[in-house]
Amino acid sequence: MPARNNSAYVVADLSRDQGFSGATVHIDPTKWTSRRRNIVLRALNDGLTSCGQETAYFIDCLTQAYGGRVQTMTKWNSSLSTECVKEEELDNLIAYTSAWIRIALANSPNRAPYHWEGWLRGVSNGQRPSTIPTPNNISDREKVDFIKQYLKDDDETKTLRQSLARMIEKGETLSINVKAA
Numbered sequence: 001m002p003a004r005n006n007s008a009y010v011v012a013d014l015s016r017d018q019g020f021s022g023a024t025v026h027i028d029p030t031k032w033t034s035r036r037r038n039i040v041l042r043a044l045n046d047g048l049t050s051c052g053q054e055t056a057y058f059i060d061c062l063t064q065a066y067g068g069r070v071q072t073m074t075k076w077n078s079s080l081s082t083e084c085v086k087e088e089e090l091d092n093l094i095a096y097t098s099a100w101i102r103i104a105l106a107n108s109p110n111r112a113p114y115h116w117e118g119w120l121r122g123v124s125n126g127q128r129p130s131t132i133p134t135p136n137n138i139s140d141r142e143k144v145d146f147i148k149q150y151l152k153d154d155d156e157t158k159t160l161r162q163s164l165a166r167m168i169e170k171g172e173t174l175s176i177n178v179k180a181a
Contacts, residue, residue, distance in 0.1 A: 030171040044165040065176040068160035079131035
């Protein structure tokens with residue numbers, strides 16, 4: 001998302017300083033376009049967002065700042081975060097994903113994404129993955145439906161997202177603490 005005022009450029013320059021340790025960013029959702037507002041609210045209601053990479057990253061940072069998480073799905077990142085998967089479905093999803101990756105690698109080893117083999121090797125060695133690849137041979141609509149069946153939808157998760165959505169709808173100022181890497 002391009003900066004819209006000089007302050008954003010000043011903050012970007014400050015964040016490059018070796019002494020930068022973090023900052024608090026305040027966001028006024030009343031200044032958002034209706035499109036952006038709708039995208040953010042839809043993501044909070046669904047627990048999933050399928051939008052541009054920068055908007056998806058913003059939504060993920062925003063929800064994490066308020067103790068929640070929204071699964072992002074973009075053309076550049078279509079892996080599920082294990083934090084967003086129902087605990088009782090995680091082993092099933094890992095087994096299912098391992099099976100289709102093995103089939104894909106057997107059928108077209110040169111056309112499969114490079115990270116699949118490493119992911120499969122780690123899972124086979126007993127490592128718990130932080131992300132799980134989603135099938136790449138299905139439409140975006142099918143991928144959304146696939147992901148939604150595994151997403152956490154417990155009361156705590158819903159409450160956190162609904163609370164943040166209400167804050168946005170009321171026009172409350174939102175805050176995100178950004179730490180230096």
